[in-house]
Amino acid sequence: MLDTSLGPRQCPDAWHSGPMAFVEWYSPTPPSAQENHGLMYRIKKMKTSQGRIPGAIIPLGNIRQICMLSPAFDHEIPKTWRSDNVLDLASTFYVNNWSSKYAYQTIW
């Protein structure tokens, strides 16, 4: 049942009934990883032409695994970067396939 502004409505059968997730996409993984990046994929935050961060509502089951993003550090680390905000402040990351034995065998 969907609680709409016009009162409760039955959802169509074709709709996904399980939990959903809202995700924001990073750039797709490049076709190959570079050696001087330790063969980790380099990904970036993106903006659409309307200035939005690309996102989507997806079924929770589409989420396959956890991944750790290691921020791409420049020579100096900006003073504002901290562990709890670095995902917001950094713009480029490496997909850390070393974060677990599972990640090592599934991301390459």
Place this chain on the structure above:
Amino acid sequence: MNQVKPGGTVAPIHISTDKTKLTQFVGGKAAYPVYMTVGNIPKAIRRKPSQHACVLIAYLSVDKINSSAMGMSDQEHRIKVQRVFHEAMRVVLEPLIEAGKRGVEMISSDGSIQEVFPLLSCYAADYSEQCLVACTKYGTCVKCRVKATELGNHLPAEARNAPWTTSIINKARHDSEALEGVPRNCQFYTDCMSHDVAGTVFRPFWDGFPLCDIHQAITPDILHQLYQGVFKHLVSWCQKALGARRLDARIRTLPPTYGVRHFKNGISALSQVLGGERKNMAKILLGCLVGAVPKGGILAVAGLLDFIYIAQYSAHNSTTLGYLEDSLKRFNQHREYFIKIGVRKDFNIPKFHSLLHYVNSIKLFGTTDNYNTELFERLHIDYAKEGWRASNQQDEFPQMIQWLSRREKIAAFRAYLKSLPPITQTTMADTTMSTEATSTHSTSISIAKHLAFPKSPIALVKAKHNALDFDHYLKVYINGLQTTPLPLRQLDNHTLPFSQVHVFNQFHLHPTVIHNDEPDSPDVVRALRKTETHPYGRFDTVVALVGDDAESTGLAGQ
């Protein structure tokens, strides 16, 4: 005798010895347990202490030899300690000689009688103990005859083997006995050492064991050789290359990730680094080096990390063993970087050399999780530390042994009770239990029954979850479900038919099992909204499928 009788069953015997402290701060009490397990037992059972597949067979002496009171030199003291070890091990393991030669009749689980030949085939220990066991000069390789100054070579030298080692010892003993005037021990010692054989023991405990080559039996050791040895060196070199403070600053800045330890003060301030901490450093090291270390250094580190990870695979074939060899080659090819920047003069380090022997050991004895010392380290808790706590800590070993044998009897009786046909009522309960257990494993995602935030206003979600375009993508999603979707640019003119959503703040992911391993504990994925104490919230990063039938994966964060 050079083969087992046709029809006989081989039972490969794994032995491990490892000294452990019983008291943390005072007293200096230690135990020196000898563990035994059998190679025929599946590793999934062997690594569970509750299954009693590994048993304690002896405590070796930890009594101190008061060398100064007896007027012994350091060398004499060392000789004495090593001889006591070999004599004691011979007493403990001697029954294996006859049993291995003639076979022992045992009843197998199907009730038939088998002729079993127990053969000493694996010996797990840390490096100093490997040298002690294999009568090898400390600082050289226990498996091959490479010189200490050539440990950094890219290929192993001619293999050591038990007959060769015993022949060196016997010849040195014979020669030194013929001498007069010169102290015999001294001449024996020098003779042996000139062949990189430890000149301490006249008769190694393994001499005369059937079908046993002790040099081959020494197994690779993930914990001590890779993490606490090779990787420890690597971290210290990287700290020098990058500056310890700079590396710490990068480590501190990494985002929190489930399953990865966050070193909030960096790593250089850690005083005693445990195995688990080393493993966590290995997970993050390379990411912190990218951009600060030139390509050669990155490739060397990546090669060595590849080796460490691939060496732990729970299944191998010729392809993956090829990857293992290749990763070591990549490290060796690029390791010059550490010489160039002056943190290392050579690579004549026994633990680095030992990597050359991994592939052969895996081919002989199976994957490294079959003979990992971590398994035995875990047993210290049951077989040494708990027993120590149960004793009155005076003359403790007889008490510990009695305590342990009682526990073993209880466990054996429990196993017997389990093997009996169960009473009907419990069967019912058991079956419902087991179906529940399987159903949770078949789903790859589980989520709480109760919502963290039921009926959250969408505007609040946008603000607290840092999701400015949440409503837009809700519209896109619902629009996509319509039979006649609107053009996307018209969506802004429409309002959503609802204003609240249910919000969960975490779920559990059960990753698909690789290599028929036991399922790992699930990962927790969190999306914690911003609060006063956590002004940025926490939004984990995940890998998600872009479409329902997407083959390649896109990466997304929530």
